[in-house]
């Protein structure tokens with residue numbers, strides 16, 4: 189079933205994984221996936237390396253998810269370093285493997301790059317290309333409740349999101365946003381601007397100090413006072429940090445669910461144990477043994 193159909197019926201629930209570096213084995217991630225399947229996720233998305241660096245691994249992992257018969261694979265896909273011909277080939281390769289859900293992104297620029305160095309500059313162009321040439325795909329696009337750090341204003345970022353919808357996007361996957369009030373403000377703003385597609389909320393679990401800070405700061409995303417306090421208090425003690433961070437994440441997820449969302453998307457960070465503890469605690473899914 190298409191993810192957008194699921195969202196019409198219930199709160200969609202999903203995980204995100206990233207491909208291991210090419211020199212590392214794939215088995216630990218396959219093991220993580222086996223644990224994540226137990227929660228019966230509606231989909232599992234897999235990120236896509238910039239400039240095609242991890243793209244091979246991305247296909248391998250999406251195929252493993254799809255072939256498991258236990259979830260639906262959603263592939264991330266970017267315009268970075270990608271020509272139209274290469275994109276067409278890769279999109280067809282996904283469809284040939286039964287993968288028909290895609291997160292259409294411009295993507296992050298590798299260090300020193302100021303443009304995509306590909307045929308498309310923005311996600312709306314990729315979305316339009318997919319819709320026109322590969323209409324079988326269900327297309328997600330990124331949305332940022334705190335605005336994209338390169339956008340001059342919320343108004344321009346909202347206009348760009350509306351263009352992505354008008355180009356054929358079926359639903360939104362949000363950027364991490366620790367501030368749920370800000371999320372609610374943004375939803376109201378984009379709805380007023382005519383963005384009407386469902387919103388799947390991305391959550392970055394707070395488990396380790398450095399990636400927590402790095403991910404927020406590199407995206408221009410706020411670290412609210414209560415999270416800053418955890419960093420200040422437990423920053424030198426990884427165990428206590430993780431305990432407080434997991435409690436923080438569980439509370440944040442409950443706030444999002446109460447705010448009214450179409451989907452909850454947890455970045456698993458390829459760690460099944462801590463993620464399972466969080467999912468068990470939020471009580472959204474009973475483990476399927």
Ligand SMILES: NC(=O)C1=CN([C@@H]2O[C@H](COP(=O)(O)OP(=O)(O)OC[C@H]3O[C@@H](n4cnc5c(N)ncnc54)[C@H](O)[C@@H]3O)[C@@H](O)[C@H]2O)C=CC1
Nearest residue numbers: 292293294295296310311330336338339345348361362363
């Ligand atoms: N799960 C994931 O992998 C997710 C990743 N992201 C990240 O969020 C970021 C934004 O999403 P993308 O799809 O990559 O970017 P995008 O192409 O939608 O936007 C990138 C920037 O360009 C501007 N822009 C967009 N369309 C434009 C147009 N037609 N003309 C002029 N300016 C335009 C936007 O306002 C924004 O500042 C990326 O860094 C992406 O990697 C966000 C959410 C989820």
Ligand SMILES: Nc1nc(=O)c2c([nH]1)NC[C@@H]1CN(c3ccc(C(=O)N[C@@H](CCC(=O)O)C(=O)O)cc3)CN21
Nearest residue numbers: 206235296363364390392398399400402403407455457
């Ligand atoms: N700008 C941007 N790029 C992305 O690729 C991206 C987003 N935003 N937001 C949504 C998700 C979240 N993603 C994430 C989130 C955290 C890590 C992370 O914590 N990575 C570890 C290293 C992982 C490893 O290679 O072992 C880190 O320490 O940064 C990675 C991808 C990917 N996605």
